[in-house]
Amino acid sequence: xxxxxxxxxxxxxxxxxxxxxxxxxxxxxxxxxxxxxxxxxxxxxxxxxxxxxxxxxxxxxxxxxxxxxxxxxxxxxxxxxxxxxxxxxxxxxxxxxxxxxxxxxxxxxxxxxxxxxxxxxxxxxxxxxxxxxxxxxxxxxxxxxxxxxxxxxxxxxxxxxxxxxxxxxxxxxxxxxxxxxxxxxxxxxxxxxxxxxxxxxxxxxxxxxxxxxxxxxxxxxxxxxxxxxxxxxxxxxxxxxxxxxxxxxxxxx
Amino acid sequence: xxxxxxxxxxxxxxxxxxxxxxxxxxxxxxxxxxxxxxxxxxxxxxxxxxxxxxxxxxxxxxxxxxxxxxxxxxxxxxxxxxxxxxxxxxxxxxxxxxxxxxxxxxxxxxxxxxxxxxxxxxxxxxxxxxxxxxxxxxxxxxxxxxxxxxxxxxxxxxxxxxxxxxxxxxxxxxxxxxxxxxxxxxxxxxxxxxxxxxxxxxxxxxxxxxxxxxxxxxxxxxxxxxxxxxxxxxxxxxxxxxxxxxxxxxxxx
Numbered sequence: 001x002x003x004x005x006x007x008x009x010x011x012x013x014x015x016x017x018x019x020x021x022x023x024x025x026x027x028x029x030x031x032x033x034x035x036x037x038x039x040x041x042x043x044x045x046x047x048x049x050x051x052x053x054x055x056x057x058x059x060x061x062x063x064x065x066x067x068x069x070x071x072x073x074x075x076x077x078x079x080x081x082x083x084x085x086x087x088x089x090x091x092x093x094x095x096x097x098x099x100x101x102x103x104x105x106x107x108x109x110x111x112x113x114x115x116x117x118x119x120x121x122x123x124x125x126x127x128x129x130x131x132x133x134x135x136x137x138x139x140x141x142x143x144x145x146x147x148x149x150x151x152x153x154x155x156x157x158x159x160x161x162x163x164x165x166x167x168x169x170x171x172x173x174x175x176x177x178x179x180x181x182x183x184x185x186x187x188x189x190x191x192x193x194x195x196x197x198x199x200x201x202x203x204x205x206x207x208x209x210x211x212x213x214x215x216x217x218x219x220x221x222x223x224x225x226x227x228x229x230x231x232x233x234x235x236x237x238x239x240x241x242x243x244x245x246x247x248x249x250x251x252x253x
Numbered sequence: 254x255x256x257x258x259x260x261x262x263x264x265x266x267x268x269x270x271x272x273x274x275x276x277x278x279x280x281x282x283x284x285x286x287x288x289x290x291x292x293x294x295x296x297x298x299x300x301x302x303x304x305x306x307x308x309x310x311x312x313x314x315x316x317x318x319x320x321x322x323x324x325x326x327x328x329x330x331x332x333x334x335x336x337x338x339x340x341x342x343x344x345x346x347x348x349x350x351x352x353x354x355x356x357x358x359x360x361x362x363x364x365x366x367x368x369x370x371x372x373x374x375x376x377x378x379x380x381x382x383x384x385x386x387x388x389x390x391x392x393x394x395x396x397x398x399x400x401x402x403x404x405x406x407x408x409x410x411x412x413x414x415x416x417x418x419x420x421x422x423x424x425x426x427x428x429x430x431x432x433x434x435x436x437x438x439x440x441x442x443x444x445x446x447x448x449x450x451x452x453x454x455x456x457x458x459x460x461x462x463x464x465x466x467x468x469x470x471x472x473x474x475x476x477x478x479x480x481x482x483x484x485x486x487x488x489x490x491x492x493x494x495x496x497x498x499x500x501x502x503x504x505x506x
Binding site for chain 2: 010068069090109110112113122156159160161168171172173174175176177178179180181187189191192196205206209212214215216218220221223226239240243250251
């Protein structure tokens with residue numbers, strides 16, 4: 001397929017690289033920021049575009065990989081193009097893509113960072129369209145990247161995104177809080193890496209419910225009190241400690 | 254060394270197996286629960302003991318791997334033994350081990366689950382003693398299991414434990430909450446596994462602060478509002494979503 005990418009962030013970068021590797025042709029990369037536009041365009045041998053109104057109308061597929069707030073505006077600018085228009089957002093409904101005959105959603109469930117390669121073959125991709133032929137086309141496109149392609153309507157995609165926020169964004173933030181606890185006491189974050197690795201590896205085999213360890217699940221009140229006492233000068237951390245410990249106790253009755 | 258293990262939980266089980274593999278001899282395993290005592294004793298070719306008062310006084314090393322609340326009581330029962338007495342707790346002070354000439358702490362920073370093998374070579378072990386010779390002995394013991402042996406006093410060990418609760422116990426609980434969100438909507442937890450794996454893998458290379466992704470860090474208020482709206486019938490999840498999103502915003506100003 002001949003593809004135009006709108007956006008140059010983490011999702012755009014990884015997705016365009018994967019699509020190019022799978023044999024697709026990236027015609028243009030749009031970003032308001034010339035530097036970002038040129039950087040990604042260079043990576044995937046595309047033309048950099050920095051004016052929304054100059055995007056070509058001749059592509060087969062337009063991938064809108066911008067922040068949720070900006071999807072509507074981009075959609076507006078793509079009026080008149082004949083190709084299939086998709087966005088990559090977890091939480092935005094398909095229906096935001098108004099005015100196109102062929103529209104869909106192409107949502108890869110993964111966390112993407114610049115400078116880090118990911119293997120698309122293992123990434124679940126969820127597609128949606130209100131046109132059965134487009135849906136089939138998007139499934140084929142997903143299967144050109146991964147072995148895990150699924151259909152999911154906007155409601156189920158939102159559920160997936162919420163679950164991903166808990167499992168990924170919030171977990172990563174807890175790593176950040178742990179790192180700050182260590183750093184403030186001149187201890188290196190390095191010592192936690194095997195633990196973090198094992199915590200994620202465990203649930204590949206057993207359910208996270210079964211895998212739960214720590215003071216809260218074993219009702220070790222003495223340890224929890226000692227931790228809260230130690231955290232009393234950092235009310236922000238103490239509050240999170242308190243709420244998540246309580247949540248573990250409620251969940252593991 | 255000739256070792257007696259008090260406790261038969263996850264830490265006791267993994268630590269005794271590792272010590273035996275490293276050439277140490279496990280004499281006895283104590284647990285009040287005969288089944289657990291016999292199960293671990295059989296694994297490491299030791300004698301099972303179910304009465305605290307019948308533990309032999311002749312071992313070189315006593316490893317107290319019980320819940321923090323029970324350490325004092327076990328310590329009481331070990332009075333009169335000549336060997337070195339250690340506990341494995343993150344948060345309990347060394348000084349709880351009263352009445353022994355040789356005492357110490359032997360704290361492996363890892364999450365242990367029954368039925369899951371872990372490679373001790375990569376596990377950081379933190380040791381402490383108020384006797385320099387005992388400290389040296391414990392460092393040697395730790396180095397017989399891992400390449401990562403460190404000294405840490407009780408205060409630093411507590412900091413390590415608190416950080417571990419955030420990075421491991423709380424992260425795993427977030428996986429559980431994510432699984433429940435998915436399961437209530439007939440979606441399988443399986444689809445999150447690559448994401449969880451990648452989230453943990455990322456921070457082996459970059460700091461978790463740099464690795465943060467998701468709606469909160471990119472100030473995507475529209476998505477956060479949509480998620481909170483969706484979670485409104487599950488106030489428990491909504492509260493956690495709210496607090497952790499705010500915490501991300503505060504941390505990433």
